[in-house]
Amino acid sequence: MITHKYRNYVMEETMMSETYETLVGILKDLHEDVDFETCETLIDDKILDSFDIITVITEISNEFDVAIPADKIIPENFNSAKALAALIESLEED
Amino acid sequence: MQTNVLEYLEQTVQRVPDKTAFADDHTSLTFSELSKNARAIGSALAEDGLYGEPVVVFMEKSPAAINAFFGVLYGGCYYVPLDVEMPAFRIEMILEQLKPRAVICDATTKPLLSQFGCTAKSYLFDEMIETAEDAEALSRIRAKQLDIDPIYIVFTSGSTGVPKGILACHRSVIDYIENLSETLGFGEDTVFGNQTPLYFDACLKELYPTLKFGATTYLIPKQCFSFPITLVEYLNTHKINTICWVVSALTMISATGTFKTVRPETLHTIAFGSEVFPVKQFRMWREVLPDAKFTNLYGPTEATGMSCYYHVEREFGETEAIPIGKPFRNTGILLLDEENHEAKFGEPGEICIRGTCLTMGYFGQPDKTAEVFTENPLQTRFPELIYRTGDIAHYNADGDLVFVSRKDYQIKHMGHRIELGEIEINCGLYDGVEAVGCIYDKAKSKIVLFYTGDVEKPALAAYLKQRLPRYMQPNLIRKLDEMPHTPNGKLDRKALKEIYDHA
16 A cells, blocks of 8 residues: 555656656757756746747647646746746646 | 828827827826927937937837937937847947937936947937927928938848848838728727837837827737736726737737636727738637727838738638738739749739838848849839839739748748848857758747757857847757758758758
8 A cells, every 4th residue: 555655656756857857848949048947037037038938838738738728827837947847737637 | 291200299299188199017108298208309319410310219118219219200310229138249230230320218228338339429318308499490300301201220130140221211101101090990099009019110000100190009018928818907907909919929818718717808900910820819819809800911111011901801711821911002012923024813923012112221231222122024114113022922812912931031930020041140150150050930930940060059049149139049959960951052941841840
């Protein structure tokens, strides 16, 4: 029982990091010169503009098969790769 | 007969002096403030002996920046808008071409100017508007002015790596504004929501009809275009009823399901252009706003704003393209084949434009101008210029023009006109880069840059950000071991496309 639970946990962890890594890859393609693993002000510092956001949303829908609904397209969810990965994962669960 | 665009303002300020003309989130200007400030700026320029020359407006996008444009016109000069977010290198290149004697700044931009090695006198907008009006000087200037005198220069991407400055005159702008207003039904009750930057001719659609009718324009904050619900709420809050946006700004709203949460309540006129509007997205807009007027616009900057329009009034199949339609009144379109003959009905040909709408060509570049502003080959008995757009189109069964493709490597990316050659040349200048090739993935709206050489991608990306404006940045950079070439040694873009497709 415990082993089984543990295995699930490990699998989930692996999947989470996969989402994150794929996402960072998408972002990196857009801006090779930005450190997406540490930056938490992607919107506030205008690193991502409206055209980038459109591209990222499209790429996410192709790559993860989730559509980010309009009410989730808010600065908080796009300021860091971490926040955006968390959003994708929460949408994948639904 | 009207010969100067300022006559729009002069008539309107009599009628609705206290109405808001231009507003953003921080400031707004009524027509009487606009008029007073513009006359003060014109007087200040006259006092310094400036006349009939380019005056750069280097200010943040704001009602004040627009006001500065009109001030420059009162001085009998022509304005050149420069964007604060343009990379320094590009600004230097433009200033080098213009060699202006005067630059109008705001408090934010004035300290930046010195880094460009610009020797022009810099003026602060806020100080200029305190200048006492010299009515006599202003009327002397006006008496000298002709409708063929320039109003503005806007810079567009150049395939040789140097941006081209396109000059337009009063007569062309008046012709455009009259016919555009009639076609789209603008009036005093029009409330525009502006999206396009002030440094392109796209903003003519809002600027001058606002003066002509005493309408109101809101400059929508750029960040709203990243967040669709905020954007629609902005439209509703300000009771915006008319928008002329790039297609991607419209599809951003529809594709994300925004209409499930919020709908535009006051919008009745929607113009779009320079890109294909995917029919699936268009239908969502039509469904939410069944009574609104949707118009596709087409036109190159060289022919002052837009040249053709198509009101979308019938259903379209998902793979069908929305036509670019018919020319505005007083604009003529010729479709020429490769032998300079009129293309047969239904056959493709290059769109060539004739009319008052033709701009004056490229500033300081007579050779470039002569390449595309040529004599009309169909009429050789007297001088008559046409502008060759490089756009290929054909007529459909209804007699409407339908865009087919480009003759060269110019692309339309998120509403911006870009020469792939300009990106390639700038990339090739980076130390260590050996060969460069650019392609455009139209379906995904991506500029893809390939290069060879001992250079890391992040360093190259950072370099390009210093050289090229944001909208020209590659969306994907790929390093190759070898650049594909055709048998006769030219860059093989087809092979690049294959490499990209198979990645």
